[in-house]
Amino acid sequence: xxxxxxxxxxxxxxxxxxxxxxxxxxxxxxxxxxxxxxxxxxxxxxxxxxxxxxxxxxxxxxxxxxxxxxxxxxxxxxxxxxxxxxxxxxxxxxxxxxxxxxxxxxxxxxxxxxxxxxxxxxxxxxxxxxxxxxxxxxxxxxxxxxxxxxxxxxxxxxxxxxxxxxxxxxxxxxxxxxxxxxxxxxxxxxxxxxxxxxxxxxxxxxxxxxxxxxxxxxxxxxxxxxxxxxxxxxxxxxxxxxxxxxxxxxxxxxxxxxxxxxxxxxxxxxxxxx
Numbered sequence: 001x002x003x004x005x006x007x008x009x010x011x012x013x014x015x016x017x018x019x020x021x022x023x024x025x026x027x028x029x030x031x032x033x034x035x036x037x038x039x040x041x042x043x044x045x046x047x048x049x050x051x052x053x054x055x056x057x058x059x060x061x062x063x064x065x066x067x068x069x070x071x072x073x074x075x076x077x078x079x080x081x082x083x084x085x086x087x088x089x090x091x092x093x094x095x096x097x098x099x100x101x102x103x104x105x106x107x108x109x110x111x112x113x114x115x116x117x118x119x120x121x122x123x124x125x126x127x128x129x130x131x132x133x134x135x136x137x138x139x140x141x142x143x144x145x146x147x148x149x150x151x152x153x154x155x156x157x158x159x160x161x162x163x164x165x166x167x168x169x170x171x172x173x174x175x176x177x178x179x180x181x182x183x184x185x186x187x188x189x190x191x192x193x194x195x196x197x198x199x200x201x202x203x204x205x206x207x208x209x210x211x212x213x214x215x216x217x218x219x220x221x222x223x224x225x226x227x228x229x230x231x232x233x234x235x236x237x238x239x240x241x242x243x244x245x246x247x248x249x250x251x252x253x254x255x256x257x258x259x260x261x262x263x264x265x266x267x268x269x270x271x272x273x274x
Contacts, residue, residue, distance in 0.1 A: 014258045050094040054086050057141050057223065061178040066129065066221045069094050071176060124189055126218035130154055131181035132169040132196055135205040135225035142223050147171060148179030149226055151199035158190040169196075181221065189216050198226035 044050050052063065060080075064071045074080070077093045086092065132152040133142045152169035165184060172180045196208045205225040212220060 014261055017255070017258050048096050050096070052092050052094050054088055054090040054092065056088055058086065058088075059142075059144050060086060061144055061176060062142075062221065063092070063094075064176070065174065065178060065181070066219060067094050123216035125186040126189065126214040126216060126220070127183060127185045128156065128187055128192070128194075128212070128214060129181040129183040129219070129221045130156075130167075130169075130194065130196070130224065131179060131222070132198065132224050132226060133179065134202075135227045138205055138227055140206045140225055142225065144178070149199065149202065152202075152224075152226070153197040154182055155195045155197075156184060156187075156192055158188065158192050160190055162188060163190065163192070187214055189214060194222065196224045201229055201231065202226040203229045 052067070054063075060071045060074055063069075064074060069077075074092060074094065075082075075084075077095070080086075131142070132149045132154075133146050134149050135142070136146050137143070148169065148171040150169055150171040154167045154169060155165075157164045167182050167184070169182055170180070174180050190213075192212045192214055194210045194212060196204075198204055198208070203226060205227050206223070208224060210222060212222075214220065
């Protein structure tokens with residue numbers, strides 16, 4: 001009788017360990033919402049150098065995608081090795097152009113009144129690029145290993161009512177294996193509202209509404225994040241989430257082994273009673 005009691009105690013302990021292992025394998029909670037950071041368009045300085053200051057969330061692949069300069073060229077221009085990383089506030093050289101022309105001194109006013117020439121219109125349009133990414137670790141910031149999400153809905157509209165456009169996100173990759181954003185070109189200068197809707201089965205990890213003032217010649221890059229919800233993860237247990245995704249299958253297997261061992265010990269104890 002004492003042997004049976006000990007065996008039943010061991011079975012209960014193993015079952016509790018199995019339940020604990022399955023609990024630890026749950027999905028990672030998403031971080032608080034964070035607004036995407038617009039990407040300012042770098043312009044040549046007086047000496048012809050095109051410089052860009054690294055901002056929060058920037059990667060070499062993101063800078064290359066927006067500026068049109070390849071990752072290898074950026075590394076070569078800035079003496080960066082393959083393992084070197086960039087940091088916030090770091091100034092990167094993106095290329096060289098001819099030096100700016102000196103400003104001509106203003107002509108002296110004529111003695112008699114002459115009609116003033118009409119001003120030359122400047123750039124009156126800009127570009128807006130939007131990416132919806134799979135926020136695997138739930139930190140609301142896109143890492144280079146986090147892919148794009150296809151099937152999301154994009155809606156942009158100007159506050160003056162002149163522009164109202166929609167598009168669907170894709171997971172198309174560029175030649176460097178990085179996702180290509182959905183870009184809206186030649187947008188009139190105006191204040192815009194951007195709204196993103198993640199596809200079914202995803203929960204947002206960033207704010208999905210954003211207000212933006214688009215200036216002439218601007219090229220703005222916006223990241224929006226979403227994460228698979230518990231229903232999708234249950235249907236696809238192989239999906240990984242940062243911080244726990246790689247351990248979830250191992251913990252689940254360990255829990256199953258412990259549970260089967262507990263059942264076997266229970267059967268053995270029942271036979272001993274007979």
